[in-house]
Structures are given as C-alpha cells and as structure tokens.
Amino acid sequence: MKTWTLSLNTATGKASYALLVNAFEDKKPISIEGASDCTDAPGYERVKAISVEQPHKNDATLYLYKGDGQTRVGRIYDIQGIDGNAEVFYLGNEYSTSIRSMKPNYYGQMSNIDIGYTRHSCQGDVAYRLRTDRVYLHPDINDGKTFTLGTPGQTYGTTRIMSQRRTSTGECEQLGHYEIYAPVAPIQPYHHPICGEKPCQIKP
Secondary structure, eight states: OOOOOOOSSHHHHHHHHHHHHHHHHOOEEEEEEEOOOOBBTTBBBEEEEEEEOOOOTTTTTTTEEETTTEEESEEEEESSOGGGEEEEEEEEEEEEOOEEEESSOOEEEEEEEEEHHHHHHHGGEESSSSSSTTTOOOSSSGSOOOOESTTTTTOOOEEEEEEEEEEEOOOEEETTTTEEEEEEOOEOOOOOOOOSSOOEEOOO
C-alpha cells in the first residue's frame, strides 16, 4: 500500500490535512499527486497535491432505482428512444465514468387479462391468453410483480377454452361457439437482473 507524508508545519499542509478529514467524514474518494521526493520524512514520498472527487449530483439529476424504489442503481446519463424502444444509459455510481445501459420496457403492462378455462362456468384448467416468451405486469396477478407464463425452456401446446373471466370485472363469460385457444401453463415470477421483481423507477 502506498504511503505519503504531509507536513503540518505549513499553511498548505494544514489546509490539505483539513481537506483529507472532510473527505474522510463525507466518504468521498481522493486523488493524491506525489512530489517524487522524501523531504518531510525519510522513506515516505511527500504529498504535492490532493484533490477530492466531487459526485455528479445536483437538484436536476435523475437516478435509476430498483423496483423497490429505495435501492439506487446509478445516475442517469442519457435516455434515448421512446416507448418500447427506450434505452436508459446510466453511471454505476456517483464517481463512475463507465456508462452502462438497460431497456426499461422489458415487460408488458396489462390493464386487463382474460383468464381462460377449459370448461364452462370458469371451471377446469386455467389457460392465460398470453405469450410464453414475454414478461408481463398486472396488479392482480403475482402480487403486482413481473411474471412470465410457463417454465422457461418448456414447450406448451394450446387448448380450446370454453369460458373466460376478465380481471377488470371478475365476471365469468361463456364463449359459446367462439373457438379460442390458449396455453395451459403456470404463472412464474420473473426477476430482472437489475430491477428485481418490479420495474425500475426513475426519480431524483
């Protein structure tokens, strides 16, 4: 580990020491430039300059948070595209210069889902009229957390459904002569590698 010396016998040394104490208390990273000599103490390089790295932060800054709304992922650097094609570019932490990216619209926000049944009067096996290769979000399914339909890697055939229930009203509807087919597959919780079990949030 590199070790430096700092003289407290000069005004500059005392000011640098005060700067170090303040940075330590605020947990701010520092940069030290050595003087390439050991004038102050034999065997220890003298400090020439100290700088405290300031975070990229102001009142207008937006941050990317995990789905819990509490865990900060990073400071947003840029947002490109709109709607389903949007992509967020962010810095991993306050002092980072490495830009990362993610697409926040990885899930489908559903306002209503028709839950199908293989028998009349909403009886029999449940068949969600959803795709098995997408991520969804609905307030009444999986406790309002993101989910997928079916186990990844498993193939599901479609089954004719005879009745369906709308999540918006809870009413059961007989389909009669309508021929509608949907996969009979279980709801599976989905955990995004960055956002978690709920969509990421963008806020100050």
